[in-house]
Amino acid sequence: xxxxxxxxxxxxxxxxxxxxxxxxxxxxxxxxxxxxxxxxxxxxxxxxxxxxxxxxxxxxxxxxxxxxxxxxxxxxxxxxxxxxxxxxxxxxxxxxxxxxxxxxxxxxxxxxxxxxxxxxxxxxxxxxxxxxxxxxxxxxxxxxxxxxxxxxxxxxxxxxxxxxxxxxxxxxxxxxxxxxxxxxxxxxxxxxxxxxxxxxxxxxxxxxxxxxxxxxxxxxxxxxxxxxxxxxxxxxxxxxxxxxxxxxxxxxxxxxxxxxxxx
Amino acid sequence: xxxxxxxxxxxxxxxxxxxxxxxxxxxxxxxxxxxxxxxxxxxxxxxxxxxxxxxxxxxxxxxxxxxxxxxxxxxxxxxxxxxxxxxxxxxxxxxxxxxxxxxxxxxxxxxxxxxxxxxxxxxxxxxxxxxxxxxxxxxxxxxxxxxxxxxxxxxxxxxxxxxxxxxxxxxxxxxxxxxxxxxxxxxxxxxxxxxxxxxxxxxxxxxxxxxxxxxxxxxxxxxxxxxxxxxxxxxxxxxxxxxxxxxxxxxxxxxxxxxxxxxxxxxxxxxxxxxxxxxxxxxxxx
Numbered sequence: 001x002x003x004x005x006x007x008x009x010x011x012x013x014x015x016x017x018x019x020x021x022x023x024x025x026x027x028x029x030x031x032x033x034x035x036x037x038x039x040x041x042x043x044x045x046x047x048x049x050x051x052x053x054x055x056x057x058x059x060x061x062x063x064x065x066x067x068x069x070x071x072x073x074x075x076x077x078x079x080x081x082x083x084x085x086x087x088x089x090x091x092x093x094x095x096x097x098x099x100x101x102x103x104x105x106x107x108x109x110x111x112x113x114x115x116x117x118x119x120x121x122x123x124x125x126x127x128x129x130x131x132x133x134x135x136x137x138x139x140x141x142x143x144x145x146x147x148x149x150x151x152x153x154x155x156x157x158x159x160x161x162x163x164x165x166x167x168x169x170x171x172x173x174x175x176x177x178x179x180x181x182x183x184x185x186x187x188x189x190x191x192x193x194x195x196x197x198x199x200x201x202x203x204x205x206x207x208x209x210x211x212x213x214x215x216x217x218x219x220x221x222x223x224x225x226x227x228x229x230x231x232x233x234x235x236x237x238x239x240x241x242x243x244x245x246x247x248x249x250x251x252x253x254x255x256x257x258x259x260x261x262x263x
Numbered sequence: 264x265x266x267x268x269x270x271x272x273x274x275x276x277x278x279x280x281x282x283x284x285x286x287x288x289x290x291x292x293x294x295x296x297x298x299x300x301x302x303x304x305x306x307x308x309x310x311x312x313x314x315x316x317x318x319x320x321x322x323x324x325x326x327x328x329x330x331x332x333x334x335x336x337x338x339x340x341x342x343x344x345x346x347x348x349x350x351x352x353x354x355x356x357x358x359x360x361x362x363x364x365x366x367x368x369x370x371x372x373x374x375x376x377x378x379x380x381x382x383x384x385x386x387x388x389x390x391x392x393x394x395x396x397x398x399x400x401x402x403x404x405x406x407x408x409x410x411x412x413x414x415x416x417x418x419x420x421x422x423x424x425x426x427x428x429x430x431x432x433x434x435x436x437x438x439x440x441x442x443x444x445x446x447x448x449x450x451x452x453x454x455x456x457x458x459x460x461x462x463x464x465x466x467x468x469x470x471x472x473x474x475x476x477x478x479x480x481x482x483x484x485x486x487x488x489x490x491x492x493x494x495x496x497x498x499x500x501x502x503x504x505x506x507x508x509x510x511x512x513x514x515x516x517x518x519x520x521x522x523x524x525x526x527x528x529x530x531x532x533x534x535x536x537x538x539x540x541x542x543x544x545x546x547x548x549x
Contacts, residue, residue: 162366163365166365166407166408218359219362219363221320221325222355225323225325225354226427227376227380229347235377235380235384236384238371239384
């Protein structure tokens with residue numbers, strides 16, 4: 001089945017300490033982590049940040065394999081950044097490659113960039129690995145709540161994400177059905193180069209889009225029939241509550257960040 | 264059935280005309296007069312394009328009549344302030360089970376309507392537990408809708424409506440995309456609600472066998488009501504169902520055939536047991 005080959009997000013279901021944290025704690029923690037990461041100077045700071053990440057991964061019982069897998073798609077960007085930093089930074093040339101020279105400062109700069117990118121990607125992916133998409137949505141809705149007054153449609157955005165999550169499997173099933181129907185009539189989705197394969201997706205995407213719009217129409221009607229009228233006056237079924245666990249985790253992380261900034 | 268007092272839903276010469284740019288005006292419902300009482304189980308049958316789905320959407324103010332009036336529980340559908348009251352009073356289950364569920368789990372789906380009404384969280388949890396137990400969905404409450412069968416999805420939709428404590432459920436061809444098993448489950452659920460909660464049910468269908476389950480059958484054709492009465496009076500000799508694009512239920516067709524060949528079988532039989540009885544009596548007479 002097509003559905004099985006596409007994981008929604010990359011949530012790794014579990015019951016670990018990190019899984020059970022309030023989604024808001026995790027979102028704020030990751031945001032803070034990213035900001036601190038760009039403020040840290042020197043390798044000892046990065047070592048502390050790396051230790052913080054390692055602790056989170058241990059507490060979340062995330063296999064190393066999953067973290068490495070998350071790095072694969074961005075490997076190219078990391079290599080490119082490192083190379084560019086190494087050759088483009090002016091300074092004392094220690095190795096010449098034709099017109100290009102690798103400088104001492106460049107190597108230093110490249111190493112810092114590599115640390116930053118690696119930690120950035122591993123840590124942010126930890127958020128999606130330990131938080132179910134729907135919890136992430138709830139957390140975001142809560143966090144965006146205060147910004148409603150300045151016109152951020154917090155509830156509407158969260159509702160859109162929920163509906164998208166709900167319909168991904170439905171649309172995947174439908175895509176598979178259309179694909180099979182086209183294949184039964186001789187369509188070929190596999191062979192040929194990139195352009196040919198992309199072209200062969202057109203007869204798949206057109207009916208899929210048409211049906212998605214029809215579904216949207218039906219769904220809007222069904223929501224109105226059940227008295228949906230935006231976020232105003234709505235109550236909540238799921239109430240997010242921060243516990244001792246969240247306070248403890250927050251304090252530990254804050255301590256870690258402080259150490260990273262000082263050393 | 265409680266016929267005292269004002270009706271739950273009343274159509275007073277209500278019409279609905281779709282206005283579309285190029286095609287001009289398409290009248291879907293023309294001057295309908297209809298009273299639906301509290302606790303009544305009523306089937307609306309009609310062929311495709313007869314306007315029965317438009318009629319359904321007029322019952323909870325999804326469509327406001329372009330002429331005439333629709334009064335629900337004493338409130339006019341044309342009154343903007345009353346629209347949400349009306350939609351809470353008259354719940355609706357639609358045809359496509361995949362296109363009417365909003366949430367990613369069953370319990371959240373049931374919560375959706377309650378959230379919209381602003382029901383406090385604690386009451387919400389109680390209501391959800393009660394409704395899921397009643398409809399028999401307790402075991403699947405944490406499942407995702409796409410992992411359920413069509414019949415289960417429609418029952419989730421019914422549970423979601425029931426949680427809002429309506430007085431009437433409109434089933435807009437809600438069984439037409441289901442397999443026979445799912446259709447039976449949905450029908451049983453609806454019958455149970457009608458009996459136990461004195462809930463009015465408007466069952467819109469083109470399966471004649473389902474219409475036979477109702478106390479009252481309304482035949483709809485080209486935007487107007489062509490017959491209205493008990494199932495035996497409607498399917499008996501009342502009108503020519505074939506002329507309005509519908510089939511006579513198999514049992515009734517059989518009874519009619521026997522009658523026309525000179526056997527003393529009542530032409531208006533709608534129940535299988537009644538037909539068996541009548542045929543057995545034929546044998547004992549000869």
